[in-house]
Amino acid sequence: MRGRKVLLAGLVFMAAGASTATAAQAGPIASxxxxxxxxxxxxxxxxxTCEDLGQTRTNGVFTSFTNAPPPGCQVVLSNxxxxxxxxxxxxxxxPAFRQDPWLQVGPxxxxxxGITTTSPR
Structure with a gap:
């Protein structure tokens, strides 16, 4: 009886994992x-979407960024x-990327x- 419970729990876990992966591939991502x-x-x-959206040209001089990509997406800055x-x-x-850079979103x-830490003294 105990062996059946473990096997059943394993089947439920696998089925849940498969449906989550399928939903992630088929549905929209978090923005x-x-x-x-x-x-x-x-x-x-x-x-x-993380599909390659082409490049977006920006106008101006930029010194910093705030980036919040969903899992599986990346933002590329280029000159x-x-x-x-x-x-x-x-x-x-x-500095090399500050003047009128292009942005590109893709998978x-x-x-x-980076996280900065200090060592104990």
Whole structure:
């Protein structure tokens, strides 16, 4: 009797996992948002899909960002010669990417923005 309970619990878990994965692939994602902060320019892009949306050109000089992508999405900031994936959270934009950058949303992984720690003395 005990063996049946374990097996049944395993079947329920597998079925729930399969339906969650199917729903995630077929349905819309939680919305994502990225904001570039400058002075005085501010650009915010909100999206509901991680499909490659092409590049969005921005106008202005931006020094920082706030990025809130849903799981499985990434935001890429690029200039004419290079690109970088924005981390999730808040961060600074390197000088090479500050003037009129392009934004691109697509599938991919996003790491959290750095956490600074201090060592005990």
């Amino acid at each position: 994502g948002r990225v904001t570039l902060h400058g002075s005085p320019a501010v650009v915010t892009v909100t999206y509901t 004419r010669t290079a690109s970088m994936v924005l981390c999730a959270g808040r961060g600074s934009i390197p 991919g992984e996003t790491r959290p923005c």
